[in-house]
Amino acid sequence: MVLLSDLKIGEVGIIKNINSDLSSRLNAMGLIPGVEIKLLRKAPIGDPLEFEILHYSLSLRKEICKDVEVEISE
Amino acid sequence: MSKQNIALIGNPNVGKTVIFNALTGSKAHVANWPGVTVEKKTGKLGDILITDLPGTYSLTPTALDDLIARNFILEESPKVVIDIVDATNLERNLYLGLLLKEIGVPVIFVLNMMDIASQKKIDIDYKKLAEFLQSPVIPTTAIKNEGIEELKKIIAENIKNESEQNDPILYPEELEERITRIQNLVKGFSKNSKNPRWIAIKLMELDEKVTENIKNQPDGENLLNSASQFVKEDDRISLASARYSYIKDIVNVCVKKTAKVFDSSEFLDNFFLNKYFGIPIFFVIMWGIFEFTFSVATPLMTLVEVIQEWLGAIIINGLGETLFSSFLVDGLINGFGSIFIFLPNIFLMFLGISFLEDSGYLARAAFVMDRLMYKLGLHGRSFVSMLLGFGCNVPAIMSTRTIESEDDRIITIMVNQNMSCGARLPVYILIGGAIWGSGAGSIIFSLYIIGIVLAILIALIFRKFIFKGKRSPFILELGDYRSPTIKNTLVHMWERGREFIKKAGTIIFITIVIMWILQTFPLGADINDSYLYKVGEFFQPIFNPLNFGVIAVIGLIFGFIAKEVVVASFGLLLGVGEGAANLGSLIVQNLGNSPIIAYSYLVFVLLYTPCVAVIGAVYKETGSKKWTIISVVYAFVLAYLMAFLVQLIGGVYF
Ligand SMILES: Nc1nc2c(ncn2[C@@H]2O[C@H](COP(=O)(O)OP(=O)(O)OP(=O)(O)O)[C@@H](O)[C@H]2O)c(=O)[nH]1
Numbered sequence: 001m002v003l004l005s006d007l008k009i010g011e012v013g014i015i016k017n018i019n020s021d022l023s024s025r026l027n028a029m030g031l032i033p034g035v036e037i038k039l040l041r042k043a044p045i046g047d048p049l050e051f052e053i054l055h056y057s058l059s060l061r062k063e064i065c066k067d068v069e070v071e072i073s074e
Numbered sequence: 075m076s077k078q079n080i081a082l083i084g085n086p087n088v089g090k091t092v093i094f095n096a097l098t099g100s101k102a103h104v105a106n107w108p109g110v111t112v113e114k115k116t117g118k119l120g121d122i123l124i125t126d127l128p129g130t131y132s133l134t135p136t137a138l139d140d141l142i143a144r145n146f147i148l149e150e151s152p153k154v155v156i157d158i159v160d161a162t163n164l165e166r167n168l169y170l171g172l173l174l175k176e177i178g179v180p181v182i183f184v185l186n187m188m189d190i191a192s193q194k195k196i197d198i199d200y201k202k203l204a205e206f207l208q209s210p211v212i213p214t215t216a217i218k219n220e221g222i223e224e225l226k227k228i229i230a231e232n233i234k235n236e237s238e239q240n241d242p243i244l245y246p247e248e249l250e251e252r253i254t255r256i257q258n259l260v261k262g263f264s265k266n267s268k269n270p271r272w273i274a275i276k277l278m279e280l281d282e283k284v285t286e287n288i289k290n291q292p293d294g295e296n297l298l299n300s301a302s303q304f305v306k307e308d309d310r311i312s313l314a315s316a317r318y319s320y321i322k323d324i325v326n327v328c329v330k331k332t333a334k335v336f337d338s339s340e341f342l343d344n345f346f347l348n349k350y351f352g353i354p355i356f357f358v359i360m361w362g363i364f365e366f367t368f369s370v371a372t373p374l375m376t377l378v379e380v381i382q383e384w385l386g387a388i389i390i391n392g393l394g395e396t397l398f399s400s401f402l403v404d405g406l407i408n409g410f411g412s413i414f415i416f417l418p419n420i421f422l423m424f425l426g427i428s429f430l431e432d433s434g435y436l437a438r439a440a441f442v443m444d445r446l447m448y449k450l451g452l453h454g455r456s457f458v459s460m461l462l463g464f465g466c467n468v469p470a471i472m473s474t475r476t477i478e479s480e481d482d483r484i485i486t487i488m489v490n491q492n493m494s495c496g497a498r499l500p501v502y503i504l505i506g507g508a509i510w511g512s513g514a515g516s517i518i519f520s521l522y523i524i525g526i527v528l529a530i531l532i533a534l535i536f537r538k539f540i541f542k543g544k545r546s547p548f549i550l551e552l553g554d555y556r557s558p559t560i561k562n563t564l565v566h567m568w569e570r571g572r573e574f575i576k577k578a579g580t581i582i583f584i585t586i587v588i589m590w591i592l593q594t595f596p597l598g599a600d601i602n603d604s605y606l607y608k609v610g611e612f613f614q615p616i617f618n619p620l621n622f623g624v625i626a627v628i629g630l631i632f633g634f635i636a637k638e639v640v641v642a643s644f645g646l647l648l649g650v651g652e653g654a655a656n657l658g659s660l661i662v663q664n665l666g667n668s669p670i671i672a673y674s675y676l677v678f679v680l681l682y683t684p685c686v687a688v689i690g691a692v693y694k695e696t697g698s699k700k701w702t703i704i705s706v707v708y709a710f711v712l713a714y715l716m717a718f719l720v721q722l723i724g725g726v727y728f
Contacts, residue, residue: 046445063547
């Protein structure tokens with residue numbers, strides 16, 4: 001298991017655990033255990049990150065991504 | 075019989091504004107929600123009152139927009155809620171829909187962006203979707219007005235149905251069982267609770283607002299205690315998962331993607347968000363907006379001036395030199411009209427922002443700049459508005475509306491006035507040129523830098539001492555790029571511009587009338603005997619430590635109205651024309667022929683309130699007298715201190 005913030009570009013993770021005080025809002029954006037999330041790119045200065053989830057693009061600051069655990073899928 | 079009341083809701087950027095305008099004929103009434111700076115728009119369809127709720131993804135009580143939407147639905151009990159859904163992304167969009175159904179309010183689903191859905195070869199079976207959702211589903215392409223008539227019809231039908239029974243959407247058995255138990259407790263607790271099922275679900279989610287509300291009622295603690303035995307630790311996630319898996323079932327049945335289509339947004343992002351080019355591209359786009367604004371605005375501004383002169387001449391010819399004609403010409407046309415001179419700037423800049431926003435790039439700009447801005451106590455969205463401030467602070471301040479979080483927005487508004495707007499430049503050129511000649515360029519540049527550095531410092535100070543709490547998060551959808559339609563972009567521009575004229579107009583008008591009175595009376599007196607001069611003399615002692623004389627002080631008073639009029643007013647005060655070659659050196663003479671004092675005067679001009687229109691814009695956008703006053707006061711104090719500092723360092727006192 002790794003943190004969402006540690007995903008490499010192009011890697012897909014399956015969300016396992018969300019441990020954040022923003023979890024309701026993140027849930028509403030589709031971050032739910034079992035859902036696939038792919039790191040598309042980082043902003044030019046390295047933060048925030050852009051993900052693909054449920055067929056749309058979502059950007060999050062790294063800080064929030066540290067509260068989400070994913071399992072890297074092949 | 076109270077009026078029928080319905081609401082529009084939807085994720086951000088799904089076309090809610092377009093549909094609202096189509097339903098209400100664009101006659102919106104805009105105000106703020108009580109106590110907060112979030113905009114509230116209402117309009118009418120026949121005699122049905124339509125309220126446009128903020129764009130939201132969920133109804134969680136911790137996000138302001140969500141809470142406003144949720145409270146409206148709970149407290150005002152709209153007859154129907156129209157949930158506008160992006161047909162190209164049902165998976166995420168329907169989540170909000172399920173939350174609405176959960177509240178128990180009748181919902182009409184609008185599937186907007188059907189044109190894009192068909193481009194993307196997405197086929198949706200509406201009939202089945204309506205069955206799943208147990209609500210009407212209407213496909214629309216709002217920008218082409220397709221489906222709007224049908225929507226109006228369905229609204230009319232649904233409004234007539236009295237208290238239609240709303241079957242809930244069911245969760246997996248294990249959850250359902252506990253929901254029922256808690257629901258029964260809630261019913262026992264309060265017989266006339268409108269939506270015990272919703273309350274039960276919120277108790278399982280440990281919703282702060284609902285819990286707090288119950289706690290404050292007699293016996294509330296008891297209810298919470300007995301409910302808590304049926305609540306498990308991760309119910310919040312289980313419920314969310316259950317909603318998503320239900321949506322997945324729906325989408326699997328109702329949505330077919332018939333072909334794979336080239337994803338142009340992904341392609342464009344590889345370019346616009348590129349690791350190496352992303353930032354240069356951002357600056358080029360921003361530069362483009364400036365170029366566009368000023369190259370189009372300049373001839374328009376000249377036109378406004380020509381019209382002013384022409385109107386003035388007609389009035390003087392018609393009425394002669396009377397007090398009334400002086401009021402019309404000097405007060406209204408030239409005074410109030412000075413606002414029209416920078417109206418082209420404001421409108422064109424709004425046009426640029428609307429274009430960026432509608433195309434989908436504005437969200438990307440925030441993405442690109444967020445890291446830097448975050449470090450400076452601001453938000454990715456702040457950057458664009460600070461940059462726009464170099465053009466004109468008014469649209470720049472109004473552009474902060476795209477920043478969702480209140481503290482980020484207020485800080486961004488507060489520091490904007492330090493960005494040196496275009497109207498201050500002529501003052502720098504006039505005075506700087508008179509002293510430093512061809513070396514004035516670097517002097518002027520240093521002023522811009524001082525403004526930027528102070529903006530950053532002030533943002534950090536506000537962050538450290540006033541908004542100490544947790545920083546607001548950055549959770550931003552990067553929607554598909556779209557080619558904005560001309561009509562929509564113009565509508566957006568017009569809405570922003572019109573509001574500015576309406577809201578800022580009053581404060582500007584009052585100030586200008588006062589200035590005219592001061593300048594004109596006592597009648598027939600020379601400008602040096604006018605009340606204005608007296609006012610200047612009255613305030614001048616405050617500026618003694620800065621070595622500013624009466625004329626310089628009156629210049630500042632004029633500058634308070636608009637920096638555009640400073641140069642002209644110096645001409646008036648010193649008895650030469652605006653274009654006079656020696657005007658600059660006359661002012662410098664007035665400032666004791668000292669480069670240091672002149673420079674400190676320019677620093678003062680840079681830092682105190684840019685113009686009354688900015689005060690109007692700050693008031694409009696913060697919705698708070700307190701913040702408006704703070705912005706004026708801190709600007710003045712800062713200007714004073716910095717100007718003093720310049721003279722201290724420059725050795726005027728030694
Ligand atoms: N292709 C297409 N574009 C649309 C349609 N409806 C709206 N748009 C465009 O989508 C963009 C967003 O529309 P808005 O009405 O501003 O969206 P909104 O939901 O009010 O957005 P927020 O104010 O951010 O909540 C605009 O550029 C519209 O022109 C549609 O049916 N098809």
